[in-house]
Amino acid sequence: MLDPSTTPAHRTPRVTIDALPTEVKTRIVEFCHEQDERMRRWIECLSEFDLSWPQYKSVRQKTMRDHPSTVGVLFGMSKTWSAIAAPFRFRTLSASKMESSVFSHFVGPRQSQHFSTLRLDTCQNYPVITALLPSLNLSNITDLAIDGAWYTASIDPYGDFDPSSILVGQLNDYAALPVAALLRQIKTLRLVHVRPADFWRMMPHTTHLTTLHITTCVSDGLQPRLSGMLVDVPHLHDLHLACKSSTSTERGQFSFQLAILDTHQHALFPQLRRFSYTGEVSATAVGFAALFSKSLEELTIDAIHDVDENEGPSLGDDCFAALTHLKLAGSWVSSWPILESISPERAPKLRDLTYECLECVDGLEEEHTGTLEMVDRFRKTAKRAPREFNFHLHLNADTWTATDRAFVAAYSAEHNNLPICLSCDEHMPSFGWSDPLTPPADEMPDSPLAREVREDVKRTLRFVEDLGRQLEASGTPADWSRAAELLRAAEFERSVMSM
Numbered sequence: 001m002l003d004p005s006t007t008p009a010h011r012t013p014r015v016t017i018d019a020l021p022t023e024v025k026t027r028i029v030e031f032c033h034e035q036d037e038r039m040r041r042w043i044e045c046l047s048e049f050d051l052s053w054p055q056y057k058s059v060r061q062k063t064m065r066d067h068p069s070t071v072g073v074l075f076g077m078s079k080t081w082s083a084i085a086a087p088f089r090f091r092t093l094s095a096s097k098m099e100s101s102v103f104s105h106f107v108g109p110r111q112s113q114h115f116s117t118l119r120l121d122t123c124q125n126y127p128v129i130t131a132l133l134p135s136l137n138l139s140n141i142t143d144l145a146i147d148g149a150w151y152t153a154s155i156d157p158y159g160d161f162d163p164s165s166i167l168v169g170q171l172n173d174y175a176a177l178p179v180a181a182l183l184r185q186i187k188t189l190r191l192v193h194v195r196p197a198d199f200w201r202m203m204p205h206t207t208h209l210t211t212l213h214i215t216t217c218v219s220d221g222l223q224p225r226l227s228g229m230l231v232d233v234p235h236l237h238d239l240h241l242a243c244k245s246s247t248s249t250e251r252g253q254f255s256f257q258l259a260i261l262d263t264h265q266h267a268l269f270p271q272l273r274r275f276s277y278t279g280e281v282s283a284t285a286v287g288f289a290a291l292f293s294k295s296l297e298e299l300t301i302d303a304i305h306d307v308d309e310n311e312g313p314s315l316g317d318d319c320f321a322a323l324t325h326l327k328l329a330g331s332w333v334s335s336w337p338i339l340e341s342i343s344p345e346r347a348p349k350l351r352d353l354t355y356e357c358l359e360c361v362d363g364l365e366e367e368h369t370g371t372l373e374m375v376d377r378f379r380k381t382a383k384r385a386p387r388e389f390n391f392h393l394h395l396n397a398d399t400w401t402a403t404d405r406a407f408v409a410a411y412s413a414e415h416n417n418l419p420i421c422l423s424c425d426e427h428m429p430s431f432g433w434s435d436p437l438t439p440p441a442d443e444m445p446d447s448p449l450a451r452e453v454r455e456d457v458k459r460t461l462r463f464v465e466d467l468g469r470q471l472e473a474s475g476t477p478a479d480w481s482r483a484a485e486l487l488r489a490a491e492f493e494r495s496v497m498s499m
Contacts, residue, residue, distance in 0.1 A: 018081075028074070029081075033088040071085050072089060090107070090112075092115065092116075093112070093115040096122070098128075108132065108136055112136040112138060113140060117141070117142075117145075119147075120146045122149045122150055123150070126153040130154045138182065139185070141186060143186065143190070144182050144186045144189055145189075145191075146192070148192060148194040152195075175205065179202075189211070190212075191213070191214050192215045193216060193217060194216075194220070195221060196221055196228075200232065203229075209236065210235060211238040212233060214242070216254070217244055223258065226256065226259045230270060238274040240276045241277050241278070243278070256282065256285060259288055269291060273296065273298065274296070274298040274299075274300075275288075275289050275296060276302065277300070277303065279302075281303045281304065281333070283312075284313070285312075286301070294321055295322055297324050298327075299323060299327070301329070302328075302329040302330045303331070305334055312334030315341040321349070327355075328354070328355050329357070329394075329396070336371075342378045343378065350378075350382075350389075351384075351388060351389055351390065354393075355392070355393055356394040360400070363403060368393060375418070380416075386416075391419060391421065394422075395422075404422065408420050467483065
């Protein structure tokens with residue numbers, strides 16, 4: 001006679017993560033994707049540190065090893081999880097990744113419809129990439145980045161493919177090229193060191209373009225031709241211009257003087273809503289933004305002073321009638337003239353002001369009291385109620401101390417509840433960071449991170465041990481086969497992630 005405790009009616013039902021509703025699974029993947037994005041931005045930040053402080057290279061490498069893609073892990077769990085995670089797993093495609101045989105044989109044919117961002121960056125084999133593009137389903141691409149080196153190597157001055165391409169005899173018309181087809185469907189275009197002649201060749205095809213990012217340098221020849229380029233994008237809403245050296249990440253200075261003086265073109269300019277400038281201090285940056293003063297809603301000036309420490313421009317006598325958001329970053333020398341010149345007459349609708357700095361070494365009271373006084377003076381002159389105006393003081397690579405926050409609270413209370421928000425970069429995680437000169441957090445035996453890591457590892461090991469005991473107990477070839485397939489899939493995903 002069977003023991004009642006072993007009958008199905010008395011067995012405790014076993015619920016696994018696979019039994020969750022699809023909506024819950026999708027939400028889990030969304031959270032994992034958000035976590036991966038934060039880690040990706042943090043690793044990019046560490047990569048920038050590598051350029052100036054080589055000792056951070058080991059920190060970045062360790063962070064990448066310790067925090068692999070969680071969406072990638074979910075993608076390899078099962079067919080159901082793979083289908084849910086695929087749109088998050090395959091969002092951004094780059095030319096350098098397309099050179100992989102794994103992509104050309106597996107990922108490309110099966111998952112290319114999920115990509116929404118395509119980056120045509122520098123790679124090793126340009127003919128292979130140009131030949132592969134037409135075979136992919138890139139109908140959902142809305143964000144396209146083109147590197148000038150890729151464009152020059154793949155398309156000749158007449159708009160045809162390079163003679164080394166196998167398609168040169170078939171596609172002599174620029175409009176028939178894969179890149180032209182992509183231009184016709186995108187809303188966002190990012191150009192990196194692209195020549196003006198190539199820009200003009202692209203623009204007739206960008207019928208849906210609303211956002212344009214340009215990274216340029218003096219040698220690109222873009223500065224004297226900016227007016228004519230803007231005329232060719234009448235539906236543009238957002239323009240983001242960064243001036244950098246063509247051989248390094250150092251910033252350069254961009255002169256908008258010719259665009260400002262070219263008055264007969266101004267009537268043909270697009271009605272920009274958002275404009276940002278990143279580079280060295282440019283005395284003409286604000287003057288250029290003033291050409292769009294009637295429509296401009298958001299203005300960002302992220303400028304550093306050059307070796308001569310030239311001061312940044314002020315708002316002058318221009319009235320930015322529609323401006324609601326103003327962000328200043330880079331350096332105090334470039335930002336304070338604009339802060340000092342802000343007034344209700346020059347920015348009558350300003351509701352959100354952000355000042356961003358790299359770090360705060362000597363404390364907020366010592367370094368930013370003058371900034372707070374300027375902001376408070378504007379708020380009082382404009383007669384803004386606390387709920388009608390916000391000031392954000394942001395740190396790009398540091399965190400605020402308790403002393404800083406206490407000072408801000410007291411200052412706000414003393415100045416009619418001046419709304420001050422202290423913030424730090426969202427991509428700075430509370431894990432994975434350690435100063436190379438101090439012991440890493442995960443090597444400190446009593447740190448919360450170390451305890452959390454130990455618990456995660458123990459939990460995984462217990463799962464593997466339980467799986468082994470179940471396999472030994474069952475002894476069926478089907479169970480062993482499923483376990484082997486699971487391990488094989490996990491190893492394949494790990495291999496793909498390490499490429």
